[in-house]
Amino acid sequence: MDWLENIRIVLVGSQEPMNIGAAARAMQNFGISDLWLVAPEPRVREDLARHPGGSLAYRLAVHAEDVLDRMRVVDTLPEAVADARLVVGTTVREREIYTGPVVGPRPMALRVAQVAPRGRVAVVFGRETSGLTTDEIDLSQLIVRIPTSPRQPSLNLAQAVLLLCYEIFGVAQAPPPPEPLQLASQAALQQLFDDLKEYILRIGFTDEKRLPYAVRRFRRLLHKARLTPGEVQLLRGFLHQSRWYAQHGRRKTDPQE
Template identity: 65%
Template sequence: MPDPRPKTESNPFTHNVRVVLVGTQEPMNVGAVARAMRNFGMSELWLVAPEPRVVADLEARPNSDAYRLAVHADPILDNLQRAETVLEAVGDCQLVLATTARSRDIPVGRLAEPREAAQAVAQVAQRGKVALLFGREMYGLTNEEMDQAGLIVRIPTAPEQPSLNLAQAVLLLAYEIFVATANPPPPPPERLAEREALERLFKDLESYILEIGFTDSKRFGYARRRLRRILHKAELTPAEVQMLRGLLHQSRWYAKHGPREG
């Protein structure tokens, strides 16, 4: 039986996959993540609001724990990007995938296991950027940070030890994506809207449902998450996002001025 694993030559699609670490607390984990990324052809690393000791360690090279753990992945650390918010780090991405070990009542994104998620990444990465969100070592991502993702991944584990080390989680997903991108499914027929454009639509819609009384402040959180989930499932294109925002704008105008004359 032939070996189903991909060969180790460079895969251009994995370079479209961005790893985003949110609120990272341990410098050694940053180095281990960089090493895992380089193992599987990924090169773009972002840190969102890292702890001060992580920043200090990265700046302390050559006496840096992160660089010591990176093992030949120094270029990834040399070129990593920093951001203050998740949206700043993923705004230009067509697919955002978030990882979690917790169950949530209303997950905004579609739930998937690693292999299924890797297929979705491999499909979108042929046309645009994909971001993989990983949370803090102690408690992961907040609900608000998770809401930026259209796809949510839970890695199955034994109940005795349900959580993975940060670098282990990156390694596992990076491997699955490496395999999937070696023989990817057909790309989406159209380029998907970037996350920043979707967020503008979400904000428009969320203010609109309060304006028209569709919901109130007490029930707003529930309605907000449900509507985001519906729109994530739609996999909107840039033109579709603009059309929906235009519809909201026109309906506001109509409510204020009435029908146009002529």
Template identity: 65%
Template sequence: MLENIRIILVGSQEPMNVGATARAMQNFGLSDLRLVDPEPRVVADLGLGAHSWAYRLAVHAEEILQRASIEQSLLEALAGVQLVIGTTVRKREIYTGPLVNAREMASAALQQAQTGKVAILFGREADGLRTEELDLSQLIVRIPTAPKQPSLNLAQAVVVLGYELFMAAQEPPAPAAPTQANREALEALFADLGEWVLETGFSDPNRQPYAVRRFRRLLHKAHLTPGEVQFLRGFLHQSRWYARQGRPKAKS
């Protein structure tokens, strides 16, 4: 199950944190690392191989860095993923999924990992995940800390969540979760909804992101299957076609 857990670092700024993340992953049986739009200095450092800061911090996890892929967009890194878990320390008006602690996250992640891929998103060292990135998450995890220092170092956060995943994997597995629609299918559905709320006048362009965020939260609770996503998209397409054609006249 741990092999189906994907660690995604978005906008990484410090090569040493990338290396320390790889070491933490190796400690706790994780192996799939993706970097999304890292800063140029991170890419340059990784190119130095064994002489880089990232490799020096990896310590026996060099193979994770060697296999790590660099993606230009978060959606590319989420290809084939059925459950997306975002990490944050910020309080937002509305999240697109329930807020859980690290232990609850581990249980949900491993249940889904029995049948499909799970991704855990970590944001930039300076300001974390942006709203549009966190919006892709079906679960939101926050690690509680003392008020004087509310945020953890990136690699420290990976250690905490990696430990909980590793410990949960030692327990007898819970019943496998039903196969959920992957991220590509869900994003196509949310794109349809974004157009639909504008065409019907349900929302205006300024409020559209908020409306779609509410739909994300609502539909993430449903744990939609691939067939259910296809059904909803078909309904939306037919509704939009019908609205464009106008109501047909009744026969006399």
């Protein structure tokens, strides 16, 4: 189960200090210790600064204070997932199209167990009141939705963290075979998608208004391919050369018609 060290829990826009502490305790219960906060609200930062002694987060993190001690705080989600080979987004909302398949907790854990032995996996949770934005969830290759009663569809943040960590820990007892290839990092994929945005606008494939929808569909398509670092570089080189050719026209080495 050494690969549990490659699981990162990312909490975006956290609003309640007690949820941070309870999430850290849930992680510790199941052998996961890498916690990142993305742009937490000021009261969360203020609470953490009151440690030792007066922090609600630390008070709830029973026997998991070391998770909070090592926790990273960054300003943007891309910073928190840049080195991840798989980004798992969480949501309760229905959307027209996602950048990856929508699965339940157990299939999510099985996929995580395939990737984590060879690289970082980031499991991303949104704000207590509104979840992840569309742009944030677009960074995910896999989306997990926890089945709940329609009378109360959303879980408390710390409860959701506990449930998904439990599923990952359970699969770690008898994991499936690992992914045979080293997958590209989120940072490399983002560079490819940035190139793709510029390319499809330049060739008139879409316009600025419909660009987010088009890029979301391309993300979904390319995520299915489970690209390696070399494949990402190949595609970026193709896009760069295509742009150069469109700008400069025929080269002397091109075959004559």
